[in-house]
Amino acid sequence: MLFIHGFPEFWYSWRHQLKEFSKDYWTVAVDMRGYGDSEKPQGVKYYKMKYLIEDVKNIIEALGKEKCILVGHDWGGAIAWNFIYTYPQYIEAYIIMNCPHPTVYKKYLTSNFAQFQKSWYFFFFQAPYLPELFMRMNDMALVVSSFRSKKNPNPITENDLEAYKFIFGKPGGFTCPVNYYRANLIKSSLKRNKDVEVPQGLLIFGDQDLAIETSTAEETAKTVPNLTLQIIPGASHFVQQDEPEEVNKAIHEFLNNIKAI
Template structure:
């Protein structure tokens, strides 16, 4: 495995919601769960795990379908309700009733929905480069965001997306990181090979794409939902040069979160916690130390 587990890290499998999820963890103390996005796996948190393990028990799972986690075949297995229950099982499986939830991209989408489903299980919420579901739904009605989200519609096709992403030794996976990054030194060849290796595991690529196939079916429900106001203190970190998600998608978040902090990072892409890890870690630490009335 190219993504090496550091010797003082732990890894294992946790049963949750009738499947087994692989995870990497380090540290002791209050629980902090980190949820990665597409097309990643736990490795996208390699800069945050050791940083926050000094104060927390950090757990970074591979989401269902990714890397070494179990990979259900049915598209319906990747419904948001299932993904939320996976997280609930992780928190409970580590013997906690509450935790801090950190999510990027798809992990951020799951984190938003989890916060609405189980607010009593969260102390604080940290979201990176993924808008509130209601704001993303609104954004998809604009030509600007529709153009940026072309891949969502492409992923609805059978077989062709898998062929495209796996072709030429997963060159599209490599390009997603290298060409979207503003800092071209952010991803080493070792990093790229690690993401390619995870995507190449049997059944992983289809499972990863099935997130989009299933979510597409639920777009109307998300659009029509009456979203309330979250009471959970929330930090949103946003790389401003995100090629897939416009910064304007963040502006309406204040309508859905009572205690909200937003930190924009200029000259940074969608891969914010990997491209600007020191600044991301600083903003996270600052937020976690803040006391909310």
């Protein structure tokens, strides 16, 4: 199982899943390009989706594997969607959290005012310097508040928060992650090949996501074949940290059903 995180996260955001699924699988969670201890190419162009997809392919090959169960959240989910259609031969199954299919997201962004409002940060992040300053303000208050939900106001511990602050508090800690938004605003690199047989997938979605409308997940489930949708009531955008037990249960059920096929 290969876990790829989103923004603003690093490998540690998968700690609950790594502990649970390492009992039955070889679990690997990485810091994506530009995050944590991974390489940080300088320049927006190096964060285009085509490079992010190749990173995942290279990781799978470096681990000596032919296939994986790919698990992605947020930007990790967007990368996973693109990877599935580009390199389906590497995918045994996939699990995506709080990230609709890119085509559905683009449709909602241009036709649904509620989603357009929720996506304000996507446009703000196009500005130079200001987004990084904004994310660092008041001891990274925005990062801290984003992890909280009405159902679970304190889903992560103070020690967890310190880990995030340490990673993103390094010089330039936010610049490369924000470059994901700068490099991929205009055009998605997703090419939907009708001849591609999409593997079995699971879309997990916390319905209290402040950035993405839940209806995008429902639309995705209608659009993508072989996809199971599991909505987690009351969970935030960071569903795998907010409600780890419910998320892990949904993953177990999905993987067990695949084995039974």
